[in-house]
Amino acid sequence: MANEKFVSQIADIESDFPQWYTDVVIKTKLVDYGPVKGTMVIRPYGYAIWENIRREMDARFKRAGVENAYFPLLIPMSFMTKEAEHVEGFAPEVAVVTHAGGTKLEEPLVVRPTSETIIGHMMGKWVESWRDLPLRMNQWCNVMRWEKTTRPFLRTSEFLWQEGHSVYATGEEAEAETLNMLHLYEEFAKNVLCMPVLIGRKTEKEKFAGAVATFGMEAMMHDGKSLQAGTTHYMGQNFAKAFGVQFTGTDGALKYGYTMSYGVSTRLIGALIMTHGDQRGLILPPPVAPVEVVIVPIAQKKEGVLEACNSLAASLKEAGIRVKVDDSDNSPGWKFNEWEMKGVPVRIELGPRDIEGGKMLLFRRDTCEKTDAALGDIEGVQRLLQDICVSLFGRAKERMRSRIVNAESLEELLQGVNGGNFVRAGWCGDRACEDKVKEFAQATARVLDEKCDHPTCLCCGKPAKHTVFFARAY
RNA sequence: CGAGGAGUAGCGCAGUUUGGUAGCGCGCUUGGUUCGGGACCAAGAGGUCGUGGGUUCAAAUCCCGUCUCCUCGACCA
Numbered sequence: 026m027a028n029e030k031f032v033s034q035i036a037d038i039e040s041d042f043p044q045w046y047t048d049v050v051i052k053t054k055l056v057d058y059g060p061v062k063g064t065m066v067i068r069p070y071g072y073a074i075w076e077n078i079r080r081e082m083d084a085r086f087k088r089a090g091v092e093n094a095y096f097p098l099l100i101p102m103s104f105m106t107k108e109a110e111h112v113e114g115f116a117p118e119v120a121v122v123t124h125a126g127g128t129k130l131e132e133p134l135v136v137r138p139t140s141e142t143i144i145g146h147m148m149g150k151w152v153e154s155w156r157d158l159p160l161r162m163n164q165w166c167n168v169m170r171w172e173k174t175t176r177p178f179l180r181t182s183e184f185l186w187q188e189g190h191s192v193y194a195t196g197e198e199a200e201a202e203t204l205n206m207l208h209l210y211e212e213f214a215k216n217v218l219c220m221p222v223l224i225g226r227k228t229e230k231e232k233f234a235g236a237v238a239t240f241g242m243e244a245m246m247h248d249g250k251s252l253q254a255g256t257t258h259y260m261g262q263n264f265a266k267a268f269g270v271q272f273t274g275t276d277g278a279l280k281y282g283y284t285m286s287y288g289v290s291t292r293l294i295g296a297l298i299m300t301h302g303d304q305r306g307l308i309l310p311p312p313v314a315p316v317e318v319v320i321v322p323i324a325q326k327k328e329g330v331l332e333a334c335n336s337l338a339a340s341l342k343e344a345g346i347r348v349k350v351d352d353s354d355n356s357p358g359w360k361f362n363e364w365e366m367k368g369v370p371v372r373i374e375l376g377p378r379d380i381e382g383g384k385m386l387l388f389r390r391d392t393c394e395k396t397d398a399a400l401g402d403i404e405g406v407q408r409l410l411q412d413i414c415v416s417l418f419g420r421a422k423e424r425m426r427s428r429i430v431n432a433e434s435l436e437e438l439l440q441g442v443n444g445g446n447f448v449r450a451g452w453c454g455d456r457a458c459e460d461k462v463k464e465f466a467q468a469t470a471r472v473l474d475e476k477c478d479h480p481t482c483l484c485c486g487k488p489a490k491h492t493v494f495f496a497r498a499y
Numbered sequence: 500c501g502a503g504g505a506g507u508a509g510c511g512c513a514g515u516u517u518g519g520u521a522g523c524g525c526g527c528u529u530g531g532u533u534c535g536g537g538a539c540c541a542a543g544a545g546g547u548c549g550u551g552g553g554u555u556c557a558a559a560u561c562c563c564g565u566c567u568c569c570u571c572g573a574c575c576a
Contacts, residue, residue, distance in 0.1 A: 044570095062568080117574065139576090172575055180575070233576095241576095253576060290576055323535050358536040365536095376535060386535085 042248040043176065046299055049306050050177045053367050055294070063175035063182030067291070070367065073315030074294050075185060079165060081217045081312060082187060082289070085209055086163050091189060094162045096143050099134040104142040107267040111141065114234020118170045120182075136169045141235065141260070141286060144190045145268035152272050152282060155194055159202075163189040178295030179252070179499050186290035192270055192282040196261060199283035200238075203259040206287040207240045210255040218293065219310040219417040220244050220300050221425050222254060223447070223494055225472030230459055237261035243471045243494070245425045246299040249445025251471050251496035254296045257287035299499075300421055301391075307368025308390050310417055311410040317347045318406060319364045323357050323376025333380050337373065337401060344403045346410070365390060370413050371406060391417055429494075434483055438495060439466040447471070447496045451479025451489030458484035468495045 050056055055071030058064075067075065083093070099122060106112045115138045122134040137143070144162070152160060169183045189206065193199040207224050214222045222242040232239035236258040244254045264270070265281040274280050301308040311317050318341055322334045334350045341348040351360045357374075364372055374386040385400045391413050398405045425447070432438040432450040441448035448468065452458060459470055461484050474492040482489050 058568095114575095168576090170575070173573080174571095174575090184576075186576075256576070288576075292576055321535095325534075327534095356534055356536090356538055358534085358538080360537090361535095362537050374535070378535075 042246070042250075042299075046179075046295075046302075047176060049302060049366075050295075050298065053306055056177050058177075059183075061182070063172060065177050065181050065183075067185075070315055071294065074297075074309065074313050075291055077313040077315070078217070078293055079187070082213060083165075085213060086187075086189070089205070089209065091161045091163050091191075093164060095164050095166065096137075096140050096147065098137055098166075100137050100140075100143045102133045102135055104146055105135050107142065108145075108235045108264055110263075111235035111267075115139070115170075118172060120169050120171050137166075138168055138170045139286075139288075140164065140166070140168075140188055141190070141264055141284075142268070145264040145270060145284065148190075148192050148265075148282070148284070149269040149271075152192060152270050155272055155274050158272060158282065159191055159193045159198065161189070161191040161202075163187055176295075176499075178291055178298070180292075184291045186288050188286060188288040190284065190286045192265065192284045194272065194274065194280070194282065196259075196283045199261075199285045200259050203238070203240060203257045203285045203287070206257045206285075207242065207255075210242050210257070210287070210289060214242060214244070214254065215418060216414075217310070217312045218297055218300075219312075219414050219421065220254075220296060221418065221422040223425075223472055225474060225494070227256075227472060228459060228470045228493070230456060231470060233258045235260065235263055237263065241472055243496070243498075244296050244300055245421075245428065245447060245496075246296075246499065247302070249428055249442070249447070249496070251447065251494075251498045252292070252296050252299065253471075253498065254293060255287070255289040258285060260284040260286065301417055302368070305362075305393075306366030308417070309368035309370060311370045311414055314368065314370055315347065316349045316364075316367075316369045317410060318349075318371045318373060319360075319369045320348065320350045320373045320375060321357055321360045321364070322350065322352060323374060323379075325352060327377050329380060330375070330377060333400075334375050337375065337385070340401060340403055341406060344407065346403075346406065361388075365393075371409055373406075375400075389413055391420075431479070432483055432495075433479070433481070435462065435465050438462065438468065438483055442466050442468045442495065442497050447494050449474065449479070449492055449494055450483040451477070451481050452491050452493045453482035453485055453487040454490035455482075455485070455487075458482055462495060466495075466497075468497050470494070471496050471498065 054068050056065040056067050059066050119138050120136040165187050167183055167185050171182055172180050175181050191202055211222055211224050214220045222244050224242045227239040227241050238259045240257045241253050242255045243251045246252055262281045262283055264284050270282045271279050298307055320334045320338055322330045325331050331352055338348045338350045370390050372388040379385050383400050384397050386395055387398050388395050428446045430441045430446045430448055432441050432448045438448045438450055463469055471494045477489060477492045479489045479492050
């Protein structure tokens with residue numbers, strides 16, 4: 026059987042999903058564990074996925090008019106303490122530099138867990154007039170949060186991300202941008218990651234430390250658990266006031282700006298793996314796959330086989346497809362399994378028989394179906410890649426749709442999440458009821474639905490203020 | 500920090516009960532035959548047994564200390 030060894034070494038996909046996940050990530054050589062606890066070394070294949078995500082995301086930011094900038098890794102401790110809620114939220118998980126240059130520092134330096142404070146500090150210097158607004162920036166960088174438990178990509182002490190930060194003259198504009206970026210993320214998830222998401226506002230409990238409102242996009246994993254795949258935050262004037270981000274308006278009055286921020290991280294790679302992957306390993310959506318098409322020569326030492334493969338590869342490359350010819354000395358069976366495990370969307374098998382008959386064999390990773398095609402049918406390959414995108418999104422969307430259930434009581438909610446569902450339920454808005462849900466069903470409020478169509482709170486029975494998507498989360 | 504488990508070759512493990520030559524599988528190296536779903540043969544390289552101390556003629560093995568990692572909880576993108 027195909028992949029028997031691999032499958033036998035990993036835990037069952039449904040019953041022990043996190044272990045499956047970790048094994049797959051390590052075995053497919055996306056990452057290694059780093060020497061420091063909770064850190065990962067991202068290998069070239071894994072990093073190439075991130076580079077593709079970054080390229081696609083960057084293009085969208087540029088189109089939206091956001092420019093890239095860079096701010097320092099180390100932040101003075103005093104910056105962190107300027108916004109009360111912010112420091113309270115992040116204090117437990119920051120790494121602090123106390124010594125440098127062989128002496129103890131007068132003021133400790135925080136390794137950034139996020140850059141609101143240092144960017145707020147610089148915005149305070151850069152913004153003077155209404156003409157300076159809006160100021161919209163993004164940075165690609167690494168951040169560090171000393172988490173207690175970690176898992177590659179999903180939660181690591183250090184991770185790569187983009188964080189966008191903007192300041193506007195009015196709250197309405199900043200709030201609108203918060204939603205714009207949320208929708209940008211949603212579109213990105215759909216078209217680049219082929220991953221359906223739920224978007225919406227977060228509860229007070231789940232909101233970013235120091236924000237007025239937080240919005241999130243949540244993706245459903247194979248096992249029905251939820252993964253926060255991106256967030257946007259509206260800060261109001263909280264950070265502007267803490268860092269003196271003031272400007273003179275058209276009326277000559279001195280006013281505080283309104284800030285917002287948004288970010289997605291390498292966690293998206295984890296989301297991809299857990300959304301699309303199967304027992305054979307990864308399934309990567311073509312837009313982010315480091316290799317979109319792998320060509321496996323059969324009997325590659327025979328006259329003309331490698332030449333035919335290389336020539337086909339050249340044509341595909343010409344058409345803008347990321348292609349690789351696996352001319353290594355491994356057996357074809359090995360190569361099939363290796364590249365399936367690594368999630369390459371399309372494999373082309375090309376041997377003496379095909380060359381003679383002017384054919385090639387196409388294998389699509391999402392359904393594991395094989396079809397014949399005319400040798401050199403580049404457009405056919407392009408169509409197939411396109412079809413894989415549609416099909417991946419379609420089946421993930423269908424899975425999510427079929428796994429959203431409604432509940433009117435805690436018992437129903439528990440039953441729902443136990444069955445691997447997202448559960449829609451009414452909520453009165455009280456923190457106590459939210460905590461009760463966590464305690465009773467280990468489920469948390471992921472996002473609030475736009476409409477409220479449940480009459481009562483599932484917990485206390487009082488009139489519902491919101492309809493909430495509850496789920497167990499990673 | 501609470502509970503449980505594990506440290507022996509690059510990886511996965513056996514050996515520990517009952518002290519006595521450092522083992523197995525995979526991987527790696529070399530040569531050859533192969534190649535349409537994880538091929539085969541032959542030869543070879545590779546180990547401070549986490550670490551400190553103790554008992555002993557003799558410790559991977561017994562005793563005491565210590566460090567690290569993993570899983571589950573509380574915290575979190």
